[in-house]
Amino acid sequence: MKLTGAQAMIRCLELEGVEYVFGLPGGAILPTFDAVYDSKIKFILVRHEQGATHMADGYARATGRTGVVLVTSGPGATNTVTGLATAYMDSVPMVCITGQVATHAIGSDAFQEADVVGITRPVTKHNYLVKDVKDLPRIMKEAFYIANSGRPGPVLVDFPVDVSRQVTEFEYPKTVAIRGYHPNPPINMEQVKKAADLIMQAKRPVLYVGGGAVGSGAGKELLELVNKTGIPVTTTVLGLGVFPETHPSSLRMLGMHGTHYANYSVQNSDVLIAVGARFDDRVTGKIDKFAPHAKIVHVDIDPASISKTIKVDVSIVGDVKPVLKEFSKLLKDKRPQMKEWLAQIEVWKKKHPLKYDQSTEEILQEYVIDQVAKLTNHKAVVTTGVGQHQMWTAQWYQFESPRSMINSGGLGTMGYGFPSAIGAQLGRPNETVVCFDGDGSFQMTMCELVTASFYKIPVKIILLDNGHHGMVRQWQELFYRERYSASVLGPSNPDFLKIAEASGLFAKRVERKDEVIPGIKAVLAHAGPALLHCRVAKKENVYPMVPAGNALDQIIDMA
Amino acid sequence: MKHTVAVLVENSFGVLARVAGLFSARGFNIDSLAVGETHDPQISRMTIVAHGNDRVLEQIMKQLAKLIDVICVEDLKPEDMMERELVLVKVQANAATRNDIMQIVNTFRAKIVDVSQDTLTIEVTGGESKVDAMLELLQPFKLLEVVRTGTVAISRNSVLSVPAAEIVEPKRSAAAATQAAAPKKTKSKTKEISK
Ligand SMILES: Cc1ncc(C[n+]2csc(CCOP(=O)(O)OP(=O)(O)O)c2C)c(N)n1
Helix, strand or coil, rough: CEHHHHHHHHHHHCCCCEEEEEEEEEEEHHHHHHCCCCCCCCECCCCCCCHHHHHHHHHHHHCCCCEEEECCCCCCHHHHHHHHHHHHHHCCCCEEEECHHHHHHHHCCCCCCCCHHHHHHHHHHHEEEEECCHHHHHHHHHHHHHHCCCCCCCCEEHHHHHHHHHHEEECCCEEECCCCCCCCCCCCHHHHHHHHHHHHHHHEEEEEEEEHHHHHHCHHHHHHHHHHHHHCCCCCCCCCCCCCCCCCCCCECCCCCCCHHHHHHHHHHCCCEECCCCCCCHHHEEEEECCCCCCEEEEEECCHHHCCCCCCEEEEECCCHHHHHHHHHHHCCCCCCHHHHHHHHHEEEEEEECCCCCCCCCCHHHHHHHHHHCCCCCCCCCECCCCHHHHHHHHHHHCCCCCEEEECCCCCCCCCCCHHHHHHHHHHHCCCEEEEEEHHHHHHHHHHHHHHHCCCCCCCCEEEEECCCCCHHHHHHCCCCCCCCCCCHHCCCHHHHHHHHCCEEEEEECHHHHHHHHHHHHHHHCCCCCEEEEEECCCCCCCCCCCCCCCCCCCCCCC | CEEEEEEEECCCCCCCHHHHHHHHHCCCEEEEEEECCCCCCEEEEEEEEECHHHHHHHHHHHHHCCCCCEEEEEEEEEHHHEEEEECCCCCCCCCCCHHHHHHHHCCCCEEEEEEEEEEEEEEEEEEEHHHHHHHHHHHHEEEEEEECCCCEECCCCCCCCCCCCCCCCCCCCCCCCCCCCCCCCCCCCCCCCCC
């Protein structure tokens, strides 16, 4: 079959089973957009390319399937950088196709030329420049394979306009052969046994589980392992939901805004079993005081994650899911051996529960999140921006299933929440998708309101408007003598209700506590996209908190 | 500690930038980097000399191995390695000093490759210590230009071999009702660490 490069590109996407493409056209990618016109693939036209990347990312995190982005050269491509970096940090499978000026013009500072392969090299798992149309099918096959195997990540394909016009005999390869890429090394059973021995000896073990377990689809195996052994589980912000937080063995989230009992458990553990997690500084606190008594077992698909920031005692390189299965076979019920340990944890849980002031007249963010959680029965797919609302969502929603908490954990990208909700909703059309957003974060990508409304994507935005860059304000209050430099938004915020309504959404505002539950209900009951504008307390802080540089058990909390 | 790392890479667009970018992005210092095609024109070989503690080296090796274009990585052991560097040195010389310089050149089994009225250009090949020693002796005569290729190194007893590419048939990773691609199990580019 003879096809132009552009037609071949779209054919590749079809053959990969791509359902949605997110993007925005421009000169150098016009031939490809012309081919989109003839395709059954559903194209979602965004208002800004960053939104397209977050949508593809949200789609990917919600489903496990590779998200796809299509944009033009130069500014279109550079607008994807934040989204690529976000996906890269959190190991999200994505293929981003960028237009490029014609091959003969590359390097001449042509109109809308940018060295996109150069710019995106540090924020992609791999990238390609298609110099010959004959290479295109192989490159696309490899791109999809690389994006969603091993430790997943974004792959960028830079597609010069002249190549998109060249004609080729199209044949899509069935196989790939990349001699420098071995994404799935065989699991070293000796290491697994060594780890299992260590865990069997342990009196105070803790499982510390991250996004890698979500990516591996290991929720079931984790639950089985914990039900069998009784080992307590804490998760990172990216691991939320992979283990049900309502389970008695759940310690909830650890780290800077984790629970006391998760952090104390880690600090007092004698064996810490890290599973698909990477010892981020927001998790470990002061690194040389992290889990000081523990031997560390680390299971990760990426060898480079192992012993990167923390010295590991037993490493297991491999996919989390089969490793947990092996653990389940090798390990026995540890509850009898852990009596004291579990009792100690119960004491911590009783003494330091997560809490907020229930009696205050003000609307607290925690209260709103708590109510949404109850009204959605902890079953919604949740996305967030970055800031206090993200941490409160992590603390108060109580996630019960994998791929239900979607947020930018690694890069901490404000503006991620709303577009990622759009992508997540497209991937999970029959589920309720709720975006908890801050007024600061929301304004970074709220141009996509019209995208949600035009395509009738029924996401529910719970806008927690505290009139501040709340997390920044909190740090300034605690560490910068209340000098609120550039963190006040209130006086300059727009009328969010009008903006939502003008964009075609159903919107409501709540300003009193007794309006909150009816407001949530109204928004959830609405068939289309809807926004609930909540005027929440302006100066509430997220606690518990481990200030940066503190050991994980040096926690500050509200009085 | 100094480490000499041999890396086989795909001889393709942008590989050098990827490797160099990795070092700068992760704050690793390169002492020297030499690269050239191997007997297989599709493969280039890099010799990277870098220093840092074992932890740093371990990360360097793993991060290199992670690059898709990197075929294999090996930390060459000092006791099992031959290393050479070629250096061209232009040194000031006149009738009075020429003989002294020639003597140094002979001692180091170096070569004079160009002579002019007031300069000598010397070619020397060897390991780092030899080259450094010679440069030190030439210093008093006034070095005008020094150009070094960077170290290339090869192991005495083992061969850095290219693993055959595994042929995998990935699932359609973007399609509904499929999970992530499940490739066949393949050998890792780096060794597992255990205690
Ligand atoms: C793109 C980007 N710019 C800046 C920051 C730094 N930052 C982290 S949290 C935050 C404030 C977030 O404010 P808002 O979205 O209103 O959420 P809140 O903390 O008030 O809940 C800022 C500015 C960031 N994370 N991302």
